[in-house]
Amino acid sequence: MMTISDLSVGYGAGDVLHSVDITAAAGELTVILGANGSGKSTLFRTVSGLIRSSSGRVEFDGEDVTRSRSAAIVRRGLAHCPEGRHLFPRMSVEKNLMLGAYVGRRDRARVRTLLERTYELFPALQDKSHQSAGSLSGGQQQMVAIGRALMSDPKMLILDEPSMGLAPLITQQVFDAIVGINQEGIGVMLAEQNARSALKIATSGYVLAEGRVVLSGAAADLADNPAVQQAYLGV
């Protein structure tokens, strides 16, 4: 579904990502582990067209999207739920969600269905649908952000640290929702610092450090790997 090959990204002074290779199969849940500053967000921002790579190639759904604009990438079926959520804080929850369907807005019946699916996935949002997104709690804002990404009817969803700043109980709810989304056949690529929970729900994983892939493999193998255990699982 998504093949990232030899991808390097720099912000001017030196590269932040160094020839990264990552493959995510259709419908799978792939986790990207890494500490702060390891390049997870840069990787995602490049894949979704927010920043340009200095070299390398990103292929999504059989198409080269390395030089595509964000709008074209969303239209192809890759949705990005960014770190820090980036909601429209002074718009209502429902308007945020409806703008998530911006690229597919002409198919009104489909948008209706997608909105219902989002409310089913996050029932808490239904009651708050007319409140401004900025007034919600962190967990609910994260739900709006995931819901908004899902409204574009994606084949694959990339989630950048959805558990950041959330209480453990809320994190669990968000992870349950991610599993639910994945079971509907939507591929998920998840960046997490919370390695234990992430590896539990993932199929395969990659470990990033200082902009390089240092480990990769099936999620179960990674969870058993002594290096991962030491660095991320605190064993």
Place this chain on the structure above:
Amino acid sequence: MTLFIQQLINGLALGGIYCLAAIGLTLVFGVLGFPNLAHGALFMVGGYVTYTLLVDVGLPYVVAIVCAALILAVIGVVFERLIFHPLRHAPHTHHMIATVGVMFFLISLVQEIWGTGFLRMESPFDGRMTVAGAQISTQRIIIVITAMVVLIALTLFLKRSVHGQSIEAIEQDRTGAALVGINANVVSMMTFAVSFALVAISAGLVAPIQLLSPGMGESLSLIVFAIIILGGLGSLPGAIIGGFFIAMAEVMASTYISVGAGQAAVFIVLMAVLAIKPTGIFGTVVQR
């Protein structure tokens, strides 16, 4: 009492003009993050274009205003592509300097085409109406009505249509807007087009009760900046309420105190509001 009603309607008419001009300025500020210092000059260009369409081409008044708005909208798109789009990665001071350049360019251009003197545009509605005992010129009634219609249409466009919402989305979160697939270039062009069209309408409306001159944008520019700072930078309701508030203060102070007091009232009100609420009435603290 008659005098008061007369001045109230004058205030409403002036407020309508100020609102239309201020909304254009606040929209560009909200989306692109810099003040367009050429806004007053565009107001002047809008006035001259309306004049030419009305007097030289001979179009009916309302048609002339609509055409002038369309012409200015096209100029807005051209300016965005030619001047501001190439600067998109530059610091915002560069945009501001560019708008000053645009201002001087437009003033010189108008002096070249229409001359430096005053032009008088006759009101096509030169009658008077009696409202609650007060004599009101029909042109002012037309201004109030047109301004209301445009304000309502604009609010519906911004709040209800998906294009209006994409403007608002970019104002509130650029990254979020890009990720849902909104093209920032298209929104920038649209914002300039709407902003310039609005300032053309306000100029077309005010032209029959003022004289046209290449310097007519300067005083408006100052007042319109005061309005959007008063209302809160980038805020649409702020521009509307600020526009009427400042216009009323100006009209009432010049009627009941002195003409000079009218000019001063604008800035006394501004200072008073900023002393109490430094971000303006509807302003939010934004870090840029």
